[in-house]
Structures are given as structure tokens and as C-alpha cells.
Amino acid sequence: MNRAVGAAVPAPERPPLARKIDPGRALLTLFCVGVGIFLILPIFIVIPISFSSAQFLQFPPPGWSLQWYQSFFSNHAWINALKTSALVAVPTTILATALGTAAALALIRSTFPGSGLINAVLMAPLIVPVIIAACGIFAVFRFWGLIGTYSGLILAHTALAIPFVVVTVSASLRTVDRRLEQAARGLGASSLVAFRRITLPLILPGVLSGALFALVTSLDEVIVSLFISTAQVRPLAVQMWSDVRGAIDPTIAAISTMLFGFSLVLLLLVSLLRRSSR
Amino acid sequence: MAIVRHIAKRPEVGVFRPASSDGVRFGSAALVAPAALFLLITFVYPVGLLLLRSLSFPVWGIQNYAAIVHESLYLRVLANTVVISGVVTLLTLALGYPYAYLMATGSPSVQRLMAFVVLVPFWTSILVRTYAWLVLLQRRGLVNRALEWSGLIAEPLDLVHNRIGVYIGMTQILLPFMVFPLFAVMSRIDRGYLQAAANLGAPPARAFIRVFLPLSLPGVIAGVLLVFILALGYYITPALLGGPGDIMIAQLIQQQIGEFGEWGIGAALAAILLVGTVLLSAVLNRFLKLDRIWGGQA
Structure with missing residues (x-):
């Protein structure tokens, strides 16, 4: 499919790239992006929750506030x-x-x-x-x-x-x-x-x-x-x-x-x- | 323990022996003694005493080990521990091998990005990561909402306080320990071999299976052993993400000693866990120096 795209759209300025794209490698990259998300997303999801204005856990937060930081520093x-x-x-x-x-x-x-x-x-x-x-x-x-x-x-x-x-x-x-x-x-x-x-x-x-x-x-x-x-x-x-x-x-x-x-x-x-x- | 043997074998470069080599020895002993004594008193002695209790509490004998063998609850926990650790090890291998492969064969900037993605969770507290999974996996959590929204499920799934939660959480937390040794071995594989296989007419898949895979096996064995050993003694993640049926040996030890005061049974379970861990660590040492994990490219 990559080859077909390369043939239909002649891109004279970057022909080597079109040839280099290999479907196996693309699949592998996609898989690794998934693994990367699995590794890192759970940690980042905590950040918006900490700034939530909701009274309990809710995602996405309905609004923003610092109440949970206040509750930490006042306790x-x-x-x-x-x-x-x-x-x-x-x-x-x-x-x-x-x-x-x-x-x-x-x-x-x-x-x-x-x-x-x-x-x-x-x-x-x-x-x-x-x-x-x-x-x-x-x-x-x-x-x-x-x-x-x-x-x-x-x-x-x-x-x-x-x-x-x-x-x-x-x-x-x-x-x-x-x-x-x-x-x-x-x-x-x-x-x-x-x-x-x-x-x-x-x-x-x-x-x-x-x-x-x-x-x-x-x-x-x-x-x-x-x-x-x-x-x-x-x-x-x-x-x-x-x-x-x-x-x-x-x-x-x-x-x-x-x-x-x-x-x-x-x-x-x-x-x-x-x-x-x- | 292998580290020192490894170092000791190294020929000293341009040795310039000071006048008295006894002086050097004395100096070294004085440098290493404080740390060694400190650990003997605050670590080795307490652990040794605990193990002794498995044979001496409440009376001398092997009654604690006999009780474990005869009580199906304890045996079930031991089986749980091995099964959970095994499944988590396979899951980390399935996710970690392709990841390490892309990292080892990628450009330097890809390598840096992928290393960063592994290192961020590695440096984040286990409690923070486990809490994040609790939030994500609960019945009204993000994962269930996304699945419902996509139409894949009609009712929220129970993803936490059961085995699934333990597998997901432990796999994410232990994945870096699989990727590091795999990457360390894969990045040292000479690309020339693959090129040679290709030149001799092997298609990429065949070159991978016949050349790359066997050369990466030491990394696979090291990663598998390391993750399995760490999983065996896990406490926090199964305790928070698992249910009553997913108790692992570390939780059982905590329960016996911390809640019931059953020092004998708890100590015997600790001895079993320690023997397993030490034996596997001895095998691991043949494949991987500890400093490669903690001090290497990490």
C-alpha cells in the first residue's frame, strides 16, 4: 500500500522515505506507542483529577480548582x-x-x-x-x-x-x-x-x-x-x-x-x- | 554478590603499588567496615532472627513447615503467588520484547524518547501508580467509560479488586525491569549479523527468528528471572488492586505476623519465599550483573 501511494503521488523530493516505510515496522511502532501509553498514561491521568472542582472522583473534571491541594496543606x-x-x-x-x-x-x-x-x-x-x-x-x-x-x-x-x-x-x-x-x-x-x-x-x-x-x-x-x-x-x-x-x-x-x-x-x-x- | 567477583577479576591498569600493600588492605577494611557492620546489625541480623523463628516458635521443631504443607489455604496462596508472578512475567515479556526491539534498533532520538517513557514510571512511587490504576479501573472509571462509549460493552466490567486488576497493575509496574535487561542485550547485538543473513537470502522474519532472537535470549532469561523474582515478593499492588482470592505470599506473611502474631507460620512462609528468591537470584547473577539494572544505562 505504501508503494502504491508512492507511485500515485510522485514525491521527487523524498523518494527514499517512501521506500523505507515497511508495514511490519509500522505495526511494531504502533504496538510500542500502545505500550508507551500503557506505561505513562496512568500517571498523567492523576494530574487533571488533582485540579478537579468536583466533590468526588469524576473524569473529565467538570471544572478546575485547587481544593485538593488546599485540603492537603490544611490537614x-x-x-x-x-x-x-x-x-x-x-x-x-x-x-x-x-x-x-x-x-x-x-x-x-x-x-x-x-x-x-x-x-x-x-x-x-x-x-x-x-x-x-x-x-x-x-x-x-x-x-x-x-x-x-x-x-x-x-x-x-x-x-x-x-x-x-x-x-x-x-x-x-x-x-x-x-x-x-x-x-x-x-x-x-x-x-x-x-x-x-x-x-x-x-x-x-x-x-x-x-x-x-x-x-x-x-x-x-x-x-x-x-x-x-x-x-x-x-x-x-x-x-x-x-x-x-x-x-x-x-x-x-x-x-x-x-x-x-x-x-x-x-x-x-x-x-x-x-x-x-x- | 557477583559484582565483586567480576570486578576482582579485572586486571588493574598500570598498578603502582604504594609502599605497603598491607596499608591498602587496612584502609579498605576501614572503608567497607562501617557499611558492612551497619547492614549486619540492621538488616542481616533481623532477617536471620526471623528465619530462626520459623523453627523455634512457639517451640523448637518443624511444626510450622508441617502446618503450611497441611493447610490448603497456605498452599493455595503459594500457588496464587507462582501463577500471578508467572502470568505477569509473560505479560511483561510480550509487551517488553517488541518495545526493547524497537528501542534497540531505533535512531538515537527514538531511543531517548522510549527510554524516557520507561524511566518516568520507574521513578514514580509505586503507591502513586497503584492509586492511578484504582482511579482508572473502577466501575465508573475512565477505562470502563471508554469501553461503554465505544459500544464494546453494555455494563461496566469489574476490573479492579480481582485478578485482572492485579495483572494490569503489576504488569505496568514491573515492565521497566523487563525492558532494561532486554535493551542492554539487544543494543549490543551486531547489526552485521542480520545484514549477513539478509545477504545470504534470508527474509527479514527468518533472519529475526534464526539470528536476532537467539542472540537476545540472555536478555530474555535475565528479564524473565528479574521480573519473576520481584513479582514473588510483591505486596502493595496485589493488596490494593486484588480481591480476597488474589492474596499473595507477602500479604499472607504480613497477615500472619502483623495481624495474628503467628510468628512461626509467618517466619516459615518468609523462609520459603527467601529460599525461592535467593535460588533464582543466583541463576540471574549468571546472566546479568545487578549494576547493569540499577547503575547501567538507566
Whole structure:
């Protein structure tokens, strides 16, 4: 059919294109557009709902308003949850980035006895299903009196975030030529100075994307937090979880839209960091 | 765990050994020890203790495992878990393979766009995505309204709080984990092979089946294992989008421990889930390094 169109309408300026269109490829493209819509539409549909003027879930919205954002910002429980999330996520990010970066440096730079075992320990939170971690942490933290505390949430989230930092920093360390640091050492720099002036700037994009991974891990974590938080100390994700289970309140759409905007910003940051590290 | 072996094997470029290699070892140990100790205390110890409870609660013995084998409810949940994970894995493969193929063979700008479309949901919280599906799939939701409007159905369908909802939601959420390994393998396939097959007279479909498909198999195996492993332990999506008949093992563990205080049964179920996950992860490690998923082109 494409060939017929090409013959009926002589397009002398672009003949190669007409020949290149292949029906199989067109079908494949159509299929992939469908898959793309399936991936992305559900997230975007939340945005118009969050600005709806209707009193309940309705699509398309009959009019626009900011009432669901108002209902979020005027509700004590939500604001407290937001504060708790920030108070947990920031220390988690710092702690996980520091511990994970140091571990990645050691693992990439040298081999030592038991490094396979140590690596298994560092990667464990990626492999063990979160529900198992949640039950185990719940039991031990109850014994240690950490249930319903900020420190409990920070410790648990840091444990879950460390492997992401280790993996991201390791990936960027592997692209760094060790001879640069050795040259600095040879020119008389101490190992600390050589690291700070040569290696650290080179791996900084990797460290920062590791930190973003840790931040997102803490903000999105539901299952472990569900076990170890209380009504007083309850992060945003847990508050959302209990709300979504109850009713489909458009306030959730407002929060989802804000979280989605935040993830988009982070995604852009990560891709910028990746580009600058190349 | 494979990462370090992989790294360790790498020859060091232009090694300039500092005066004392013991000093380096000590330095490395000091760098890795804080993270390792931290995880031993806050992660490995709690998980180990939980597994121990499967044999020690309420008394020592294998009574918890025996109870699981003899109780049809538990066995049904185990079967549910395997069936749901299997179906979701096949669905992600069916959607992900053509997607990764077009992405790997497309121009750089097509590749960037398609990667963005996969990365946006990957970075969006699972709760947000599950909530979006709740909104879309409910009886008066957008999907039902569109189907009614198009005349395909007369009555709204029940798309959520049942198996269909679980399949739709989990497939969308796990699809990126299928696309990443597939794309990683496919983008490294030498186009020259396909050209050679064409030059030797193979029609495109035959060249694809005899040349491209076998070369992409490592990506297929890695994607299938990864999605299956992740699906086995899923909690949030089945809990929100599924009905009472779609309970998976993670929900059962939560129920036993969080609601009934049945630590023994819950721990035994956790042990079963963990053994399955670790065994499959060991196989996965042969096909795909973890850092390819999390740190690679993502």
C-alpha cells in the first residue's frame, strides 16, 4: 500500500522515505506507542483529577480548582506526615551516601579476604523481599525500643538505601582511570588530598545519583515503615497507604501530582548527572 | 554478590603499588567496615532472627513447615503467588520484547524518547501508580467509560479488586525491569549479523527468528528471572488492586505476623519465599550483573 501511494503521488523530493516505510515496522511502532501509553498514561491521568472542582472522583473534571491541594496543606495529619518524611529522608540520604560511597571505594580499589561475603551483605537488601526485611526489623526494633521513632525509620531506610549507593558509585568508579590519582600521589599529594582533589570530583556525578536513589528509596518506602511507624511518627508514604486503602479521595491525586513532579525533577537531575559524567 | 567477583577479576591498569600493600588492605577494611557492620546489625541480623523463628516458635521443631504443607489455604496462596508472578512475567515479556526491539534498533532520538517513557514510571512511587490504576479501573472509571462509549460493552466490567486488576497493575509496574535487561542485550547485538543473513537470502522474519532472537535470549532469561523474582515478593499492588482470592505470599506473611502474631507460620512462609528468591537470584547473577539494572544505562 505504501508503494502504491508512492507511485500515485510522485514525491521527487523524498523518494527514499517512501521506500523505507515497511508495514511490519509500522505495526511494531504502533504496538510500542500502545505500550508507551500503557506505561505513562496512568500517571498523567492523576494530574487533571488533582485540579478537579468536583466533590468526588469524576473524569473529565467538570471544572478546575485547587481544593485538593488546599485540603492537603490544611490537614494536620498530612503536614505532619510530610515533615516526618523530610526528617527521615534527609538523614537517610546523608548516612547511606557516606556509608555506601566508602564501601564502593574499598570494593573497587582492592581485593581482600572475604570481599565476596561482604559484597553479599551489602547487596542483601536488593535481593531479600521487603516484606521479610519488614517483619525481621519489626521484631528486633521492638526489642530495641525503636518502634515509632525517627531513628528507627532512619536506620531501616538507610539499610535499604545502601546497596543503591554502592552500585551507582561502583559503576562510576570503574570508569575512573586510577593512574590519575597515582600521578597525584607521585607528585607528592597525600592519599587524602589525591582523593579529594582528583577522584572525588570525577565520581561526584555517580555519588550524587546514588544520593538521589537513596532519597527516593526513603520517600517511597511503604512496607518497612508500615511495620515500625506509629500514628505519631508516620511518614507520608504510610499516610497515603492507609488513605488509599480507605477511600479514593482526590487529595491523594494532589499528593501524587506533587510527588510525580518531584520524581520528574529527580529524573532530569539524574540524566543530567549521567551526561556530565560521560 | 557477583559484582565483586567480576570486578576482582579485572586486571588493574598500570598498578603502582604504594609502599605497603598491607596499608591498602587496612584502609579498605576501614572503608567497607562501617557499611558492612551497619547492614549486619540492621538488616542481616533481623532477617536471620526471623528465619530462626520459623523453627523455634512457639517451640523448637518443624511444626510450622508441617502446618503450611497441611493447610490448603497456605498452599493455595503459594500457588496464587507462582501463577500471578508467572502470568505477569509473560505479560511483561510480550509487551517488553517488541518495545526493547524497537528501542534497540531505533535512531538515537527514538531511543531517548522510549527510554524516557520507561524511566518516568520507574521513578514514580509505586503507591502513586497503584492509586492511578484504582482511579482508572473502577466501575465508573475512565477505562470502563471508554469501553461503554465505544459500544464494546453494555455494563461496566469489574476490573479492579480481582485478578485482572492485579495483572494490569503489576504488569505496568514491573515492565521497566523487563525492558532494561532486554535493551542492554539487544543494543549490543551486531547489526552485521542480520545484514549477513539478509545477504545470504534470508527474509527479514527468518533472519529475526534464526539470528536476532537467539542472540537476545540472555536478555530474555535475565528479564524473565528479574521480573519473576520481584513479582514473588510483591505486596502493595496485589493488596490494593486484588480481591480476597488474589492474596499473595507477602500479604499472607504480613497477615500472619502483623495481624495474628503467628510468628512461626509467618517466619516459615518468609523462609520459603527467601529460599525461592535467593535460588533464582543466583541463576540471574549468571546472566546479568545487578549494576547493569540499577547503575547501567538507566
